[in-house]
Amino acid sequence: MWHPSRRELLQFGLAGLAAAGCSTIAPLGHPGDAALGQVPGQRPRRDDRVVVLNPRERVPLSFIIDDSTCLVNLNRFAIPQFAAIWNHQRYDQAWREMPHEIPDDFVRKFGQWCGERRIKGKYSIVPFPACVGRLDRTLPGWSQRELDASLDLVRTLMLPDWDIHPEMITHTLAIDTRTGHPYPEQSPRLAENWNFTDGKSVDQLADYISYALRILKNVGLPCEGITTPGGFAGRVRPELAEASWQAVRDVFQVELPHYFKYVIAEGPASVAPRVELAADLDQPDPKAVVSIIACTGDWTGGWDCSDRGDVDRFITEDLQRGRMVEVIERGEPAIMLCHWTGIYFNGEEVGFRVFQEAVRRMHARFDLLQWMKLSEIARYWAAKELTASELGESQLRLSAPFAAPAFTVRLPGRDPRRPRLRVAERMIELREVSGADRLAASTWRRDGQHWVACFDLPRGPSQLEFGE
């Protein structure tokens, strides 16, 4: 693993700091959104007596998997390219000893284990992994039948519970989108993880991201978001938000795109998603993009299998400490990060075991948890921040640019009468339940001096009524 000197820190800044692995570590102790290049955009009038809770009062969990793709063990092919980019001054991992492939049998084993526990998250598919081959063309070293079967496995087993993201095109050498080939020069200036995006405009970034998305579209893998490799776009952060929105909209016509770039792995800073560039909220085509933040580093096995992970950093054996405990107790979305290469760990599956133990411990400690895809968490947060609300004597008026399932609000009052949701001519009765663990869409519960309502929030106007 690379330990940057002061000169290198100054030379590459924080973007470079993270480039050794993936995603950008937010400047510790400097939680301001400005540091993350955030532009919130519009916010509607909201009644502060209306508290939007986590969906069904359950803390969202999610698992971000980076560096995954079909068949190719990214490290085996990426590390020699990283070494060439850095003139062989760094990246001396023993890549020749690493297997070429992360087999579909392991994808199946992992996917089924997670499926049985309704675990959800994001699974990258690097579209042109380390320049080995475009997944929508051919993958040298594997037969077309093997590639097709691998793509089919992702479509059938992973897609239902996992957002698919490009990361970006190759995760190594930048591609000239006019020719489809990597640029001839191998240097940080033309590498996705480092400085290729420096000074790029929104249009240039959107062109590059769209190129990656189109490859996945060609192989029948829909995307609602993207993941940045290493320090990608670290010096053009506001542009990244806009370009992500444009590219995902253009290629997949997605209503509410999201992107993953930032990690806040310690400290009090909020790890809640950032809802950005909100505009035209009361128009037919509202705009917003959501920045999803991971709240842990990769403590499973690491991108290059250089350590064997540490489950206690997620949650300790006594279930009392660890980053996941901290964030779950705060009630914020607790999103773990890993690299597929470390989960497989060259066949030893070290990262997979660390993850399995972390999951076991979290469910042993906490009752009200809910695994969600990043797109589901993004949608809920957009609804939470962008829905106008006005509380009256016996009704709550809502106007939502984005619909959200199991929208959950706490309202003042001990004794609501026959709570029901009016959506145009339709009326949906809410059923009373005894506790938070029973809460689901179209139910409500008493909560001391307050009451909690949970319902599928429609797009546009709706009204929660609770008087005679």
Ligand SMILES: [Zn+2]
């Ligand atoms: Zn990565």
